[in-house]
Amino acid sequence: MDTARLQTYRTMLVDLQATLESELEQSRAEAAPVALDGTMGRISRGDAMQAQQVALDVRRRREQRLLRIGTALRRIEEGSYGQCGRCQSAIGGERLDAFPDVVLCVRCAATPRR
Ligand SMILES: [Zn+2]
Numbered sequence: 001m002d003t004a005r006l007q008t009y010r011t012m013l014v015d016l017q018a019t020l021e022s023e024l025e026q027s028r029a030e031a032a033p034v035a036l037d038g039t040m041g042r043i044s045r046g047d048a049m050q051a052q053q054v055a056l057d058v059r060r061r062r063e064q065r066l067l068r069i070g071t072a073l074r075r076i077e078e079g080s081y082g083q084c085g086r087c088q089s090a091i092g093g094e095r096l097d098a099f100p101d102v103v104l105c106v107r108c109a110a111t112p113r114r
Helices: 003-027 045-078 093-098 106-110
Strands: none
């Protein structure tokens, strides 16, 4: 992959990383443990716990994506970016444009890990 393209992906990844980090920051309060006192106003404790569960799932997915972005940025430095992590073939440009943090090619992503 040429340097200009790598630079483009690096910029996309860094932007994505910043967005996810600020979203994580904002969602910290939502994912906080549900208070045990009865000061929650109109929503019930059950609703609050459900909302917290959803917030935690969202956080977990964002954290996983941040890890993948970190890996992708490291692979740019190492010169292995754009290469499938399993079969080593090149990941399609359109796929990288849509998801710059993918580590598997379309074929490997569709094949369950054995
Ligand atoms: Zn592959």
